[in-house]
Amino acid sequence: MDKYINKLIENKWFIRVIALALAVLLFENVVEENNSVVNVPQDQESEVIEAVPVTSIYDADNLVVTGVPETVKLTLSGPRANLQQALTQRGFEVYVDLTDAEIGTQEVEIQIRDISERLKVSIDPATITVSVQEKVTKEFNVEAEFDSNILAEGYISDIAIVEPNKVTITGAKDVIEKITYVKAPLDVTGPINETIKRDAEILVLDQALNKLDVLVEPSNVEVTIPVKASTKTVPINVVQSGTLPAGVTIESIRLETEEAKIIASEEVLNRTDSVRVELDVSEIEKDTEVTLPVIISEGIIAVDPQVIKVSIRANKTEDRTFSNVPIQIEGLPEQYEAVFQEPSNGSTSITLSGNSGDITSLTASNFRLYIDASDRDAGEHEIEIQVDGPENVEWKLARETVKVLITQEDEQ
Structure with missing residues (x-):
């Protein structure tokens, strides 16, 4: 038996078979150990990222794209280390690729790139409906918008002056065709009694006064509202009161100015023909000069002058x-x-x-x-x-x- 074993050991093929068997066993052991290392469970986490910006990729020189949200919500799931790296570095990009999009409305997928393959990504919304339109640029006149109700009583405004009075508007062709109003609203509070000058942001509206999504150049203009008093020049009448002293006569009464300018609403101006000063003659015995207030009727806001000098030439009779x-x-x-x-x-x-x-x-x-x-x-x-x-x-x-x-x- 020993002799048989010795011969077997001395046989080179036997040795080779034994070596091969040992090698196979060793390989299987190594593979099993490696598999046990790979399959070691690691910590899995999820994280929600709000308001992630979305990039639109398209021919911006010739096309206008609408319908792409400014931001989306991401849900990331995966190993803690990869997840923390993504949250900290924010090296990924969320985008919509419209390089091959055609004119019209279509549904596209929102994609993400430059993120670890070990992370699972969920995008909300995952798809969107966009409109791709031809880009059009057109020039429009600007109309100032001003609430005349904030004018002070007795004041009116002339036609507003807009500088510049034309703007260039760029947008989708179908949106440009909807433009009905290009306004420069003036945001001021009253009451206003003098000319005002303000910067105003251009507002582009359709017929239903809906704001349109377009690019305006320049986006702001300077608006001047000339404001002036609603005035009228009327004569000043002298109304005498009292009784002259015995033996005194008045030869003449001369006013420093015979007209006054009044400020009032158009309605009051239309019904006002004059203002007055009241002269008490009961103490006049000789040539006299007095200063009298100009008396105005109800509804008149102001008068210029407010007082005037009145010269009286008087004689005492005999x-x-x-x-x-x-x-x-x-x-x-x-x-x-x-x-x-x-x-x-x-x-x-x-x-x-x-x-x-x-x-x-x-x-x-x-x-x-x-x-x-x-x-x-x-x-x-x-x-x-x-x-x-x-x-x-x-x-x-x-x-x-x-x-x-x-x-x-x-x-x-």
Whole structure:
């Protein structure tokens, strides 16, 4: 038996078979150990990332894409180490590839790249519907938008000035065709009583006043709203009150300015024809200058000037009587003679009234009293007395008429 074993051991093929068997056993042992290492369970975790930006890849020079969300939500699952690396470095990119997209509406998948293959990724939403349109650029006029109700009472605005008054708008062809209004709304609070100038952001709207998603260049313009007072120029009337002192007369009243500018609503302006100052004459005895407020009616907001100087020229009057002033007979033909019957002395009294300075310098010779008998025939007549005298005084006769008897000379 030993001899047989020795021969077997000495056989080289036997040795080779034994070596092969041992090698196979060793290999299986190594593989089993490796498998046990790979299959060692590791910690698995999940993490949700909100508001992850989405990149759109397309021909931005010629196309406009809508419908791509700005952000999406990611759910990452996998080994803790890989998950923490993704959360910390954020080296991944979420994108929509539209390089081969056609004009129109289509459904596309949202993808992610540059993330560990050991992580499971869920994107919400996973697919989206996008619209790919031809890019169009067009120029539009800009209209300022301003709430006139914030103007202060009595103020109005002229047409708004927009600089620049045209903008260039770029967007999808179908969106550009919907543009109905291009406005520059002015955001101000009132009340406003002066010209305002503000920057305003351009607002692009369709017919239903929905805001359109377009690119505007420039996006802001300068808007000027000229604001001015609603005014009217009217005369200033003088209204006298009180009673003049005895013997005082007013020769003239002169205003520093005869017109005033009033500020009011259009309705009030339309019904206002004048303003006034009230002059109390009860204490005026000589030339006087006073400052009076300009009085306005209800609804008028302001007046310019608010006060004015009023110059009053006044005289204190005096009465003076000249008695027995002779009455002349004029126009009597040569063949007639006339004799006064009433008054028999052919004279009467005249009482003067006027400025004391003017009256003091006068005498009876400054007045001529006469009757006109040129159209009278023989007989008894009552004729009105006429007076020639200075123009700066008033006078009154003791009687207004005389009685005369006219006769022919041959009748005597």
